[in-house]
Amino acid sequence: MSTTRATRRLTTAQALVSFLAQQYTERDGVEHRLIEGCFGIFGHGNVAGIGQALLQQPDDLAYYQSRNEQAMVHAAVAFARTRRRLSTLACTTSVGPGATNMVTGAALATINRLPVLLLPGDTFATRAASPLLQELELPHAGDITVNDVFRPVSRYFDRVWRPEQLLSSALQAMRVLSDPAETGAVTLCLPQDVQAEAADFPEEFFARRVWHVRRPAPDESALAAAVRLLRHAERPLIVAGGGVIHSDATEALARFTAATGIPVAVTQAGKAALPHGHPAAAGAIGHTGSEAANTLAREADVVLGIGTRWQDFTTASRTLFADPDVRFINLNITSLDTAKQAGLMLQADARAGIEALARALAGHTVPAARRARTAELVRRWDEKVETAFTRATTPLPAQSEILGAIRDAIDDRDVVISAAGSIPGDLHKLWRPSDPLGYHVEYGYSCMGYEIAGGLGVKMAAPDRQAVVLVGDGSYLMMAQEIATAVAEHLKLVIVLVENRGYASIGALSASLGSERFGTQYRYRDEDTGRHDGGALPVDLAANAASLGADVIRASGTDAFREAFARALASERTTVVHIETDPLSASPASGAWWDVPVAEVASLPSTTAARRTYETHKTGQRPLLRPTD
Structure with a gap:
């Protein structure tokens, strides 16, 4: 039939x-x-x-x-x-x-x-x-x-x-x-x-x-091996990445670390994996991290990475984990990431893996001295953060002061969005999120121009949250067009446009590498030098934002910024707050290195000096290939 x-x-x-x-x-x-x-x-x-x-x-x-x-x-x-x-x-x-x-x-x-x-x-x-x-x-x-x-x-x-x-x-x-x-x-x-x-x-x-969408549990034999390593660890550390947030594992992580006392350092993508104030929260790790987390990383004898792909910023280009016998456990749903750092491969969903570890380690805790050391390191770092947030500089405010003003004005559920440049580094070091979705920084590709478009996507996905976009003038000039899309769709964004007339993060990197901030400032070409080190360009980014349909508030100084930002939050329309900052005012140092090669031979004294520093740091770099058994 x-x-x-x-x-x-x-x-x-x-x-x-x-x-x-x-x-x-x-x-x-x-x-x-x-x-x-x-x-x-x-x-x-x-x-x-x-x-x-x-x-x-x-x-x-x-x-x-x-x-x-x-x-x-x-x-x-x-x-x-x-x-x-x-x-x-x-x-x-x-x-x-x-x-x-x-x-x-x-x-x-x-x-x-x-x-x-x-x-x-x-x-x-x-x-x-x-x-x-x-x-x-x-x-x-x-x-x-x-x-x-x-x-x-x-x-x-x-x-x-x-x-x-x-x-x-x-x-x-x-x-x-x-x-x-x-x-x-x-x-x-x-x-x-x-x-x-x-x-x-x-x-x-x-x-x-x-x-x-599956939640695969870890293999029993791999889980047992991981538990043995953690039980015998004297100075364990957890590095939480974006996979913790993607898998909705933040509450499981909070319970697990509260019970065991293992401190948690966070990557850029995992920044909000553990709320600030949790007794195990050690802060950001790596090149843009905190002194607290990086100190714990240098001391660690066993490192449990959860949902991280071990980017070079996280490992400080493989110089951060200093214990010669350090072992890694990689809990990740992606097999590629479980094999990194020669780690014990614990392939599983982040939440399923954390819950399995919690059951197997029931009753186990780190020594009281380890908890106390974590608390003291975090306390010292928090003091530096408060200083960076509240210090008064003249004539232009430091970028960290602007972040402090934003911190004081927004709610826990508001979302801060950023990407490339110096802002992500400062956010990673200084920001204190409590909501898993409150921190949205794209740093896997570190793509200039992501910020405003990313803010649009966040607002589309979570219309009940305030989307606060932090963008520097360099990234703004790469891609600002989606302001018009936000206006057309009646999707309100608050955009903080930080102008420092150039590429601040690469300028600082260039100076540290002996390249004297070459090509990192927005300037006229000087007729005498032939370089772009003449007067400042007459570019008006605030006017550009207004031409795309946004309301624009110009602020000068931190106090004026606080008032302008409050008005932007209260508005029902997409609003850009424009503020000039000091590009030479740095946030607290992380104490961690990043491998960017310096010219091996050069006639510039600044470059030869930077090369000597580079070679010193290279001596601390190692492949992290020690087996776990």
């Missing part, structure tokens, strides 16, 4: 939009829409495909208009991070520059292990009119397009040459987006003729589909 399969005759683009509308994730019994909407900028490569489908099917997928292709990926990534990777957004562009503009965002997503779905248009599958406008022609290959640049920065890549291929490709895309161990940028390239081509798609393709 034969049966007729029910089908829908749709274009490939219409079928994809309908499919995405029915995708959900589920973790701990709670379901979430996997793809909550679609950013898009339209051109000839997607306007009649994905664009037509979004117009025709508005109830399937909400459309958001962006101003820059890279920025819309940043916004989608920030959205996904705020939703703990359980929901994200899609991004569609035309073929050519619209598509390749997304590559930076794709790299950022994959490096940070955050899901985003990219739908770039592509050249004709039929090649009926080749060569096309914006088509890449290569003499050695006919099947390569500009979109192949997405391959190394995507966790999954496919090109849908035929409508029928969408069935398997779309399912594979959802598998990767919803897998906490595999997630990152997912790229489905859509040739523009295929987007508009119709086919009979099986009705089952559009059924409601729920992707279970």
Whole structure:
């Protein structure tokens, strides 16, 4: 007996939009829409495909208009991070520059292990009119397009040459987006003729589909080995990364460390993994960390990394963990990260792994002296933080004073957003978050221009929270266009625009490396020197922000900033507070090094002196390959 399969005759683009509308994730019994909407900028490569489908099917997928292709990926990534990777957004562009503009965002997503779905248009599958406008022609290959640049920065890549291929490709895309161990940028390239081509798609393709987000428990033998190491450790330390927050493991970590007394140092992504004031909270670790956490790291004999990928800032370029016999335990859902530092591989979900360790270590605690040392180190560091927050400098305030003013004005649930430059370093050292989602700094890719777009994504994901964007003039000039998007969508952002007329963080790094802040200031070219060390440029960033639709308040000095910031918080509109700061006023030193090579030979005395310092630090660098058994 034969049966007729029910089908829908749709274009490939219409079928994809309908499919995405029915995708959900589920973790701990709670379901979430996997793809909550679609950013898009339209051109000839997607306007009649994905664009037509979004117009025709508005109830399937909400459309958001962006101003820059890279920025819309940043916004989608920030959205996904705020939703703990359980929901994200899609991004569609035309073929050519619209598509390749997304590559930076794709790299950022994959490096940070955050899901985003990219739908770039592509050249004709039929090649009926080749060569096309914006088509890449290569003499050695006919099947390569500009979109192949997405391959190394995507966790999954496919090109849908035929409508029928969408069935398997779309399912594979959802598998990767919803897998906490595999997630990152997912790229489905859509040739523009295929987007508009119709086919009979099986009705089952559009059924409601729920992707279970797993919480794998650690292997019993690996768990037993980790417990033995921790029980015999005299000076254990936990390094908490972003995986703790992504897996909603912060409460489990707080209970575990309260019971055991093991101090916790946090990475940039894991900054809010343990609230400030918790007896085990030692603060930020690494090059931009605190003296408290870095001292404990140097003393540690066993280090339990939870949800961290051990970036060089975290390890101070492998100079921080000084005990010659130090052992590492890597609790991570990603196998790549469990094998780092020659650590004991404890592959598991962060919360499941912490809970398993808590059960196995029930009744175990570090000596009282270890708890007391942690408390004393943190107390000393907190005094330095308060000094940095409240000191009065003239004529321009220090950046840390501005952070202190913001700290005094916002609530625990408000979200501070930043990315590249000197602000993330100061935030990592000085900020004291109590809410797991209250600290949002992108530092895996350290991407200038992420800040405002990221703030937009945070506000879209958490409209009940105040989104406070901290951006320097260098990053602002890279990408400020999404102010217009926030205004258009009635999504209120508070943007603190810190102007120090150049690249403050790289300026300080340049000075420390003997390069004398060369090329790091926004200045006229001096006719006598031939360098950019003339007068300051007459650039008015506040006026630029106003031209994009934001309300703008100019502040001069810390007291005026406090008043202006309070007005911005109270406003219902996107507001930019502009403040000039002293680029030479540094925050407290972390005491940790970062490996940036210095010229081995040079005629500049500043460079040769920096090289001697560099070689001294290199003697403390080691590969961290000691086995755990």
